[in-house]
Amino acid sequence: MGKKNLTLSRTLKTTVIEKQQQTDQLRPELNKNYNRLLQDFSDNADVVFKEFTIYHQVKVLLCYVEGISDEQNVHDGIVRPLVRLTCPERFDSDFTVTNFCQTDSVLKLLKNKILTIGNISTSSSYKKIVECLLIGMSVVIIDGSREALVVGTERQIGRPITEPMTEVSVLGPQEAFTESLYINYSLIRQRLRTKNLKINTLIIGVEAKSMVGIAYVEGIVNPKIVKELKKRLQRIQIDGVLDSAVIEEFIRDSPFSIFPTVRRTERVDSCTASLLEGRVAIVVDRSPLVLLAPSVFFDYIMAAEDYYDPPIAATLLRFLRLIALHIALILPALYISFVTYHHEMVPNPLLISVAIQREEVPYPALIEAFIMEAVFEILREAGLRLPRVAGQAVSIVGALVIGEAAVRAGLVSPAMVIVVALTAIASFVIPRYTLGFAIRILRFPLMLLASVFGLYGVILGYMAILIHLAGLRSFGMPYLYPIAPSDASGLKDSLIRVPWWAMLHRPAIFLNADKRQRVAPNQRPKPPIKRRK
């Protein structure tokens, strides 16, 4: 492992050095540029070079990468106009022989009059040209010119927009982000038709040159957060960004905390809502999950649907989720502490029935609980990874092994099965998958504490978790906002969800102080006022 890291950093270093050595400027001689490109792209079957001689004497080189650039566009917008110029009878009248040698005007001519693609820019940097080629743009280099034309012919490769997989909702928009950066941009833009929506694209990754976009709504967002975020993004030195999760690990606060401090979402509506609350979205090309920062704890028990359900229902559901979260976290620990320490806290008939069930179990409650929880986690992991056709087999074996055979063999008690089942179901109620990890993992230390200290240990562990949560920051924002520090207007959309017309302010901490108003006041629906005549 260490050795690998060493070699990686060495390659990173050498690439940096190489870049510095070579001159970045294009040469006026086409051949030299051509040779340099040929040399750099040697052994690349999908790089296409095409030479034309236009106006009898000016040599032009077209270069693009097959597949990632749109061939239709390249053909219609670049190749066809250039081929026309190779025939003398099609010369434009304003083009005179005296201008022949002024290749800069050839460049301007091509850019403004000949090529029929909108997004054309010029660049004199060799590095930039290569970068552009690799994201699917076409490059036109003109002999004698120190500048080249960069034509936007990128192809949008991606699957169609589908429904969200991990953040399912019954009501509300059903669009999820896809892997394509541009589609994702357009999904956000379609919901935020404002010039204040700013989208910046960075290139991260020494080798892979992955595109990472930052989106925010100017005026609402706290500029400090954007600045901090850009700083953290620019610091990243890696060979390639495979998914937004990679970025998350580089930019998050408290890197070893198991609680997520950067939220990942695949829902377009969630992302838009977050942008309007003054958060920053990080869109990574080839990743369907958009990062939202900063994020606080309560973001993870809210579902997108909360905002489309009736407010009372949404509030109750949030409480339900919080209860489920606690069940998933501490129920096995409570079971252990009740069965091994606090027998007096269980109602008499229940204790007797648990005692009867535990009679034939040879293990202490801790071992019993660990066996069952481990079996469940194994089954869950198996269910995730295995091919779909084998799923049924696992579920049958799981149901039989856990539900039936383990009890009948006296390995575990039926009460424990109930506890595990309840824990499992409760853990699926948590609407954010990333918080689920934290709950799943923390359950085990709590069980250990319960077996050693009883209920005292459970409370101790719970306190430790709370203290940890209270100490967490996400881009400087306290993680337990709006509970700690408490904020009355923030509480309107935390555990409770007030109606939209009452949610007057944006959460205070994310944004500019003067842009707090979200909803104009006094919009509560009322019956029309009767006028007496």
Added chain:
Amino acid sequence: MRKTMYLTIVLLLSSFLNGCWDRQELNQLSIVTAAAIDKVDEEYMLTTSIIRPVAMTATGGDGGTSTATGDGVWIALSYGSTIHEAEIELNRRASRTAYWGQNRIIVIGEEVAREGVHQVIDMLTRYPELRLNTWILVARGLASDIVVSVPQLEKSASAELTGLITRQEGWAHGQKTALFQILRNSNSPAKEPLITAVTTAEIHPANLEHEGQQPTPSKGVEVYGCAVLKEGKLVGWLDKEETLGAHWIIGDIERRAIFIDGPDGKPISIQLLDGESQFVADLTVEPHKITIFIETEGNIIENQGNREIETTESFQWLGKEVEREIQRELNLAIEKSRAYQSDFFGFGRTIYRQDPSAWRQLEAEWSDYLAEKLVVETVVTVTLRRAGMNRQFINP
């Protein structure tokens, strides 16, 4: 970072050093649900009713548990010169440690109670596992008989007794008393506790007769009334009627039935709801006078006679009759209080509350004062409201 990590690891590991000091797995415990304390030949006899989970498990076809086989309760007897010794003795014959945290009932035998309930209470309140809301009963005769009695409706005698005390209290058959209430009484001036007295009874199963079998009565439990204590010692009993009278004065009656003779001499049942009482002490007169105001209201629930009683006049007449009947019960109870010189109504407390200095003068000779001098007056107000669901007299 590294420092905190090491610190955390060390802290976490240290948690295993104590070796789970209080850990008691359920299958290493014997759960005591009821206990009886008797005195036999100058020695305490402790009868414990212990749950036997083994008898209740049956790994049958469905893989679950059923409570079908065997006796679910083990009755263990042990002896000792102190109660704790008897409890320790128990461990010589039990494979599991006795666990008292779920104990609901402690029955004190007559013999022990006459010597002093407080000797028992002392041990019970010192013992950390026992709950303070354990119900205390006094048995007429051997307490052991109560614990070994056969439960009729519940799984165990403990559950049966708990139900008898808690759910039937509204009918004023006994007096629900928990350990903490006795403790509280012992610390407050001039109030003796009343404790439910239970006795064994033969309970006849009714449904066996038609099968031509001789019905074998099983030994059940019945509430007798109340045990009267004086300075922590059992001095006597209140029987059924006296207990009813006592409850009017205590004022915790939820429902009662009273049976009086109607205008035509035929019995009428009247249901009374919510008896409330109020003590007023008059300390200006000598001897002091305590007036007890009792208010209740009721419905006619049964009319054996053939005369219409759904009239205002007969309601008033019936009300007076009920008042007289209640007066009779009250006097029975008050007489018992005087006879036993036990202030279980808390007359002394009323005086204390009204004028602590007056109480201090009386305190030394209070028993005699209560028995001979104190004047107790009762004012009963009964309001009959309804004639049951049927408003009309059924004319034969």
